[in-house]
Amino acid sequence: MTPTSQDLWFLPLGGTGEIGMNMNLYGHDGQWLMIDCGVTFPKPGRVSADGTVHHSGEPDTQMPDPRFISERRGQLAGMIITHAHEDHIGAVPYLWERLRCPIYTTRFTAEVLKRKLAERGLLHQVPLHVVSVGERRHIGPFEVEWLALTHSIPDPNALMIRTPLGHIFHTGDWKLDPNPIVGHGYQRDDFVRLGQEGVRAMVCDSTNATVAGHSMSESELHDGLQQWVASATGRVVVTCFGSNIARLVTLAHIAAANGRYLGLLGRSLHNMHQCAQRAGIWPLSAKVVDETHLGYLPPHEVLAVATGSQGEPRTALRRLAAGIHPTMELSAGDRVIFSARAIPGNEEAIGGLIAQLRQQQIDVITAEQSPKPIHASGHPAQQELKQLYQWVQPDIAIPVHGEAEHMRVHAELARHSGAGQALTGRNGDVFMLAPVAGIRRQAVPVGRLGWHKGGLVKVE
Structure with missing residues (x-):
């Protein structure tokens, strides 16, 4: 299954229908762009995106099975890491041998990744490109612009992915923090500009979509x-x-x-x-x-x-x-x-x-018993989601980074906040963004790999 020059696809292999182990693919004109490559640390009794209940005895560190793209490695133009949390960066050292593509990220995330690669003796094997906020790079058939947002770790980035068939705004993990203490802040005008340019699809964090109001600033x-x-x-x-x-x-x-x-x-x-x-x-x-x-x-x-x-x-x-x-x-x-x-x-x-x-x-x-706040979430509550949709005004909203209920609420909110329509799915679904919007359900086999005794094993 290969996208043609007339196709623009989004394919999540991990992190949609669940929270953790994010791995996303965008397909266009015979090539794919990977966004994030993360792990998860499962607990006994976890329920996977397909409803399966898992029990003890599983590997402690798990990640998406990248088989779909590793079998098409020649079509993988590159990988972008949006930020340095384990559920977005942690699988890179484990899956590098199967992917072997250039990696692009910003400086703090690059420092974290370098340390991880060095621990596995991979530091000098991986072509790692450090980019800056506001920079644009051509990666295969995609032009990618890095945009500043805020989160609970320094230098998280959203991405504007431009193609001749339409543009995709991929938020990564984010919140609207007016005073993030360290790292870059965000600029409202960046996102208004995207809306004026035209955004075909906005692929967005759903973690706190069920939470009313606005997340708290770190400075509070x-x-x-x-x-x-x-x-x-x-x-x-x-x-x-x-x-x-x-x-x-x-x-x-x-x-x-x-x-x-x-x-x-x-x-x-x-x-x-x-x-x-x-x-x-x-x-x-x-x-x-x-x-x-x-x-x-x-x-x-x-x-x-x-x-x-x-x-x-x-x-x-x-x-x-x-x-x-x-x-x-x-x-x-x-x-x-x-x-x-x-x-x-x-x-x-x-x-x-x-x-x-x-x-x-x-x-x-x-944190629960303290009269004054001593913890703040790194993800957007409903008011922030509404605000970003009103700025960006995408044709299509695609909720990700959440379980089914998070994504359902997110989709409803998006429809009432400026998005033309909302598409919800799960890992393995192909979201067709152009020429016509739609979903091919479970078009791609997905699964999990675990790190066990120095090697990767399939997690049933």
């Missing part, structure tokens, strides 16, 4: 975090997603304002901090001390950020709770702040971790 979290740190008498440990550089910068400034030293506990935090420094987006004013110093400082001078906000095993917070962390320990009267919300499926693990901490008379603060 300062006061809540400051309050909990300022009122603490012992050590303070904050746990959050390691890729949220803006949250780390906020905490570094709060530490300095309260006479505390900020240290990072956990490999992913150190990696992201180093990538932010290399990309030139870590501010010099945000001071971080070597974590080995934390164990020697008076408790009231310690502010540590630890991995483990989802209750994962072998993370820094788990080790602190068990009293086996190599660089510092917690005592009665210390405070642990969860600056994150539970990912569905992780509630039991998080609850057990909180109980373990409280048994030791450690004060635990969660």
Whole structure:
């Protein structure tokens, strides 16, 4: 199945009808362009996009089966990574041998990807092209423009993909944050301009399509975090997603304002901090001390950020709770702040971790119980979705990055917000965008691969 010069297709291989392991293809004039190549970390009892319930014993790291495009590797013009979250970037090192195409991304994401490739000995094999916001590149029959949006990680990008048959606006993960703390912001005029130019299809994030209102800005979290740190008498440990550089910068400034030293506990935090420094987006004013110093400082001078906000095993917070962390320990009267919300499926693990901490008379603060906000989502709520549709005014809305209910609500909202029509489907559906809009249901076989004992295995 190959698109002709008269075809413009969208084909999701992962991430549509589910949240995680994003992999999207655009087809035109005999070639394909891949957008994102991510992983997922399944939990027992997960329900896949086709309704299958899966159980324990599966590989911990899973990704879309790229067989459709790997069998047509000569038609793959390139791959674009929109941002550095695992569900968009994490499968690249595992699937590189099957894809072997040029990769395009912006600087911070490139730094994260370089580290991942180096860990698997692939750094010098992969043709990695670093692009800038506002830049345009010709990749096969596609002209691609990188556009700035905001998310919970630095430098996320939307894409305007231009072809003679029509233009596609691919949002990636996004929100409208007027003050994202680090990295680039967004410009309303960029999206109004797209609408004036004409957009055939807008392929858009559905994660929070069922949430009313507007997402919170990262800048709105300062006061809540400051309050909990300022009122603490012992050590303070904050746990959050390691890729949220803006949250780390906020905490570094709060530490300095309260006479505390900020240290990072956990490999992913150190990696992201180093990538932010290399990309030139870590501010010099945000001071971080070597974590080995934390164990020697008076408790009231310690502010540590630890991995483990989802209750994962072998993370820094788990080790602190068990009293086996190599660089510092917690005592009665210390405070642990969860600056994150539970990912569905992780509630039991998080609850057990909180109980373990409280048994030791450690004060635990969660995002749900804090009067002032201490966590913000990285995805658009309904008001932001409406706003972007009103700016871009696409002929066709295609909700992705969500389960069936997210996409259903998103489609309805799009129809009432400026989109001519909405098409909903799932992985393996071919969305025909030109010359006539339509869907060929389950036209392409899809599935999952898992990383198990040093190799890729099929996940049934």
